[in-house]
Amino acid sequence: MKKLLSLSLASLAFAAVADITVGVTEVSATGENTIIPVPYTTIGSTSPVSVHDLVKAANLKDGTLLYYYNGSSYQVWLKNESVWTTPDVSTTPAIAGTSVAQGSSDVSVSVGAALWVCMPGFASASADEKKVFVYGSPVATKTSTIVKNKTNLLSNPTEATVSGDTLAGKLKPDVKDVIMPIGAEFDGTYVYGGSENGWVHITPGNSPVKNATLPSIGSYQGFWYVSKTAGDNVTINW
Numbered sequence: 001m002k003k004l005l006s007l008s009l010a011s012l013a014f015a016a017v018a019d020i021t022v023g024v025t026e027v028s029a030t031g032e033n034t035i036i037p038v039p040y041t042t043i044g045s046t047s048p049v050s051v052h053d054l055v056k057a058a059n060l061k062d063g064t065l066l067y068y069y070n071g072s073s074y075q076v077w078l079k080n081e082s083v084w085t086t087p088d089v090s091t092t093p094a095i096a097g098t099s100v101a102q103g104s105s106d107v108s109v110s111v112g113a114a115l116w117v118c119m120p121g122f123a124s125a126s127a128d129e130k131k132v133f134v135y136g137s138p139v140a141t142k143t144s145t146i147v148k149n150k151t152n153l154l155s156n157p158t159e160a161t162v163s164g165d166t167l168a169g170k171l172k173p174d175v176k177d178v179i180m181p182i183g184a185e186f187d188g189t190y191v192y193g194g195s196e197n198g199w200v201h202i203t204p205g206n207s208p209v210k211n212a213t214l215p216s217i218g219s220y221q222g223f224w225y226v227s228k229t230a231g232d233n234v235t236i237n238w
Contacts, residue, residue: 020044023138027220029130032122035182035222036115037155040136048108049136051115052077052084060119061129065092067100067116068107071150075103093118112144112236114155114222146171146234152225156217158238164214168199170236178226181215190214 023040042049051068057079064079065087074095078087086102094100109115117132119125142157156162173192179199180189188203193210201212217223227234 021138022135024133024135025220027132027134029117029119029122029132032119034117034119034132035153035155036117036132036134037157037220037222038109038111038113038115038134039138039142039157039220040134041111041139042108043135043137045137046139048110050105051075051103051107051109052105054109054134054136055084055115055117056133056135057084058082059128059131059133060117061121061125063120064129065118065120066103067118068103068109069116069151069153070107071147071152073099073101075101075107077103093120110145111139111142112154112157112238114153116153142238144236144238146225146227146236148227148233149230150227152227153222154225154236155220155222156238157220159219161216161218162238163216167217167236168214170238172234173199174227174229174231176228178224178228179214180224180226181217182222182224186215 020043022043025037025039027034027036036055038049038054040049040054041047042053051066055066060079062080066077066084068075076087076089076092077084086104089100089102092100144154144157146152175192175194177192178189188201190199190201190212193200198211199214201209
């Protein structure tokens with residue numbers, strides 16, 4: 001699976017449109033790959049937001065790709081002439097270990113999920129083309145859903161950093177579940193070893209560290225959660 005990189009701290013602003021409050025988050029891309037948080041629902045609704053409605057396309061560089069991971073494979077949109085279009089997937093970058101299909105207007109994402117923006121030619125993009133805006137209706141209570149027996153791309157959808165101890169208290173892990181925080185500052189992975197061993201920190205070339213503290217997850221920061229067991233989905237209350 002292709003490694004995803006970290007995002008810079010996003011800024012949050014609110015604007016009132018008629019009787020509807022719209023939240024706008026700006027994420028400044030710092031490289032070709034950027035994780036995008038999902039902190040909003042559909043404008044004027046509590047329903048999950050359509051992927052291509054969440055992320056503004058107009059200012060981004062033509063050729064920018066927007067990916068959504070559905071638990072087993074990716075769906076992709078291409079920015080072309082100010083809008084998201086469905087690309088010929090045979091021409092998009094291959095991602096090792098999984099398939100990529102065209103995105104559609106039917107694909108929606110819930111608060112606490114995350115998307116991936118890929119900007120080929122990032123070095124030549126203007127400052128404005130490196131700004132990714134997401135917008136929608138703000139929600140008072142923010143949650144993320146861990147879909148069981150799936151690989152989940154999630155984010156901390158709040159403006160505050162969540163400590164590792166706090167995050168651990170929100171989870172209901174099964175043995176062998178995996179957490180992989182996304183970002184250059186993180187090292188290795190965390191595998192749940194049961195009540196006796198807790199979260200086990202595994203890094204290349206080193207002995208596993210049992211009962212390790214999970215890393216803090218910053219505001220809008222992304223992470224992978226790999227659920228290894230079937231059952232009822234788990235809700236993270238942020």
